[in-house]
Amino acid sequence: MDEKEIKRLKEDAVKYIIPHFASNSELAKGAKIFTKGEGCYVYDIEGNKYFDTFATLLTTVSGHNRPEIKEAIIRQLDELEFFPNYVDTFTLPLINLSRKLAQIMPGDLSVSFYVNSGSEANETALKIARQYHLENGQPHRYKFIARRDSYHATTLGASSVTGLKWFREYFEPLLPGCIFVSAARERDCPPGMDSRTYGQKLLQELEETIEDESPESIAGIIMDPLPGSNTAYPLPPAGYLEGVRALCDKYGIVLIFDEIQSGFGKTGKWFFCEHYDVVPDIMTIGKGFAGGYIPLAAAVMTKKIADVFRKKPGCELRSGSTYGGHTLACAAALANISVIEKNNLVQNAARLGAYLEKRLNEMKNKYALVDRCSGIGLLWAIILKADAKLKVGTWLRDWCWKHKMILRNNGDMLVVAPSLTISQQEADEMLDKIDQAISEAIKRFKL
Secondary structure (H helix, E strand, O other): OOOHHHHHHHHHHHHHHOOOOHHHHHHOOOOOOOEEEEEEEEOOOOOOOEEEOOOHHHOOOOEEHHHHHHHHHHHHHOOOOOOOOOOOOOOHHHHHHHHHHHHHOOEEEEEEEEEEHHHHHHHHHHHHHHHHHHHOOOOOOOOOEEOOOOOOOOOOOHHHHOOOOHHHHHOOOOOOOOOEEOOHHHHOOOOOHHHHHHHHHHHHHHHHHHHHHHHHHHEEEEOOOEEEEEEOOOOOOOOOOHHHHOOOOHOEEEEEEEOOOOOOOOOOOOHHHOOOOOOOOOOEEHHHHHHHOOEEEEEEEHHHHHHOOOOOOOOOOOOOOOOOOOOHHHHHHHHHOOOOOOOOOHHHHHHHHHHHHHHHHHHHHHHOOEEEEEEOOOEEEEEEEOOOHHHHHHHHHHHHHHHEEEOEEEEEEEEEEEOOOOOOOHHHHHHHHHHHHHHHHHHOOOO
16 A cells, blocks of 8 residues: 555544544544554554554453454354344354353353443443332332442443543533442552451441432442553452442342453453452443454343343333344354463463563562552553653653554553463563663653
């Protein structure tokens, strides 16, 4: 492709498309167009090869261009490209995937409702919780408790339980009855207080909120057990998740875990909540579910929740979409899960996660610019200690881009979340480049 055509494509990209969470200042520098992927790498339209440290927005857990997944899609395409999961109709990939999910999901989470994105999954989970109570003769349960600083979606309903102002402020008023409690981050534990005591303090706040709002009015509590890249993957205080589960049981509240970012092996277990042996009533999954090949997400619930929608005519869940549980997407997801299992990618995430933690802590001890590192498995964040006006994090991101590596930053927080397929050699190359970038930033800003 000649330079003239590339220039025209970049101009047309900006002219005809509004990107998701667009940045006009970045677009002013020119569109970035990608044309090929392989493993942990992607190629742009000029043929440059980049290491992607963020797994294509946390989706390509099995890497790009995986032959097993491509072949599964093609095989299904030769049979039946699509038929909707609607009223009383199913397809073979949908059934087989659901059987597999019932095997790998924690606890008694075994019944799936399929959608196309994480936003839809969280939106649906809220609807499930509300209608669950209605079917049980408690239509007055309509409120949701969520946590400050947690992200759950961009739809109006799920934005209502997102505790980050930036995602909410332009679209208010949002869903009524959404109440927020403090974020639960072990790193926020006050000096002199141990982690378990801090967890109990947060649980006391949560229970007081439930009592203040009236337990009989609350439909559900939604939380990301491991908050995502917007807040640096902070681990919860000791005993906190177990305590939330106990409070939901005590007051008859539906517990929803959003594992859209953290699910499918990224933390060194299939799902983050397994580190704490806590099982929600509904779990939302997406992103890495189908490996980035075709959009797919789901709200997976316990049999206890699902059965209220199946007991008789007239009590069915009133939700749906045309493409939820798309036939090809289910085939891709099933193949993606098979790749993860056969190649021991969850174990690889645990092993290399321990290695990343060691290397990142060495970086923290080496550079005063690095304030702290937080995360688990292959989900990590590097928090910088610099004047925000300098925009050091953005400078580091741009330096890495010039040196053929894609690095995500949220202000002065750098996020590392590669594919589960990453090798130790690739991990070393990634970390060495970040180390070099930080060293150059210290010289550049005289830090």
